[in-house]
Amino acid sequence: MIQNDFLLYLIGFAAAAAASFAFSPLFRIIAVRFNVMDHPNTSVKTHRESTPYLGGCAIALGFILSLICTRFLSTHPIGSLLPIQGIFLGGGLILILGLVDDTVAGGLSFKEKFAIQFFASAVLIVYGIQINFIQPRWLAWIVTVVWVTGVMNAINIIDIMDGLAGGISMIVALAFLFISLPTEQIYVNITSACLAGSVAGFLPVNLSSKRKMFMGDTGSLFIGFVLAALSLGTQYTGTHNAAIIAPILILGVPLYDTFFVMLIRYRKGISPFLGSRDHFALRLEKMGFTRPQIVFMAVGASLCLGFAAWLTTRIWFWYAVALYAVIFTLSWFIGIWLARVNIEK
Numbered sequence: 001m002i003q004n005d006f007l008l009y010l011i012g013f014a015a016a017a018a019a020s021f022a023f024s025p026l027f028r029i030i031a032v033r034f035n036v037m038d039h040p041n042t043s044v045k046t047h048r049e050s051t052p053y054l055g056g057c058a059i060a061l062g063f064i065l066s067l068i069c070t071r072f073l074s075t076h077p078i079g080s081l082l083p084i085q086g087i088f089l090g091g092g093l094i095l096i097l098g099l100v101d102d103t104v105a106g107g108l109s110f111k112e113k114f115a116i117q118f119f120a121s122a123v124l125i126v127y128g129i130q131i132n133f134i135q136p137r138w139l140a141w142i143v144t145v146v147w148v149t150g151v152m153n154a155i156n157i158i159d160i161m162d163g164l165a166g167g168i169s170m171i172v173a174l175a176f177l178f179i180s181l182p183t184e185q186i187y188v189n190i191t192s193a194c195l196a197g198s199v200a201g202f203l204p205v206n207l208s209s210k211r212k213m214f215m216g217d218t219g220s221l222f223i224g225f226v227l228a229a230l231s232l233g234t235q236y237t238g239t240h241n242a243a244i245i246a247p248i249l250i251l252g253v254p255l256y257d258t259f260f261v262m263l264i265r266y267r268k269g270i271s272p273f274l275g276s277r278d279h280f281a282l283r284l285e286k287m288g289f290t291r292p293q294i295v296f297m298a299v300g301a302s303l304c305l306g307f308a309a310w311l312t313t314r315i316w317f318w319y320a321v322a323l324y325a326v327i328f329t330l331s332w333f334i335g336i337w338l339a340r341v342n343i344e345k
Helices: 005-033 055-073 083-103 110-126 137-157 164-180 186-206 216-231 241-250 252-268 280-286 291-312 317-339
Strands: none
Touching: 005 055, 005 186, 055 083, 055 186, 055 216, 083 110, 083 186, 083 216, 110 137, 110 216, 137 164, 137 216, 137 252, 164 186, 164 216, 164 241, 164 252, 164 291, 186 216, 241 252, 241 291, 241 317, 252 280, 252 291, 252 317, 280 291, 280 317, 291 317
16 A cells, blocks of 8 residues: 555556556557558548557556556545546446447447437536536536536547647646645546556557557547546635636647637538538648647647646636736637638648
8 A cells, every 4th residue: 555645646647658558559450450440531631541540448448457556556545536436437438439439430420429428427427526616506517517528529629630639638637636736636636647647658659650549539538538527526716716717727728729610610601510620730730830849839838728727726816817818818819810821722
């Protein structure tokens, strides 16, 4: 048994990274063998060669094994770790959803996906993982389901470039770990460390030029589900109520891209549930930035937003409000700047 929590988090991160990295080649072989490949056969695809995409299975397996390991190494009461069961059960449903969508020809309709995502979100509520500052309770349940579903799909939407979704997700998970230290619910800290490690172990495979693999919907939806659960387990308002917006900042990059793309699609008169090339990353590429530069900028922005979120939980109320105003104003003008890029040419 390990008494030192920081050592426990470090072990969870390292074990998850090692397991994810070790299992990635195995799932790549399985993907190639059973033709679970992402073929660039539509105009919205951004890669040029058919690529295996069962990386999400390696991420999920590394996460689950490391979480089980740290659970048994922890000296904390079982009750404090009970919400992890809810993450396991709900995450399992999302993992199956992603696998079916990745492997079945034509995938699932967005209505079918939403139905399963709503049910998985409800599982979290059963285990006490929900928004607590909204009354009445039934309204809090509805907002929780909408939030969890939105975060899942936000991570899925930004998975359009090697290292983009993975790099941002790792930063977001670490942000939830550090913003919750030292007194938050222990399950948040352990789960954050394990998720960050499992994504870190997959990134070298995702960024490889010869043995590349995508995480697929299996990975992006699963990661999004866990991140959404983590965002609901942290107390942000110990200093003042303005800090309640902190999780929106932490998840700022994927949420920003989601709303940006939906707005652009609405202006074009097309369904927000249809794929398009309107993402901020592809617009930056159209402007001449290389993909490594775009990923670096996006991960850097996520890191800055994570720090800003942590800062808002520590500073005076009106300083936090001013910081929010600066961030949202800057985001607005960046959106106007990006929207001017003609992505169709």
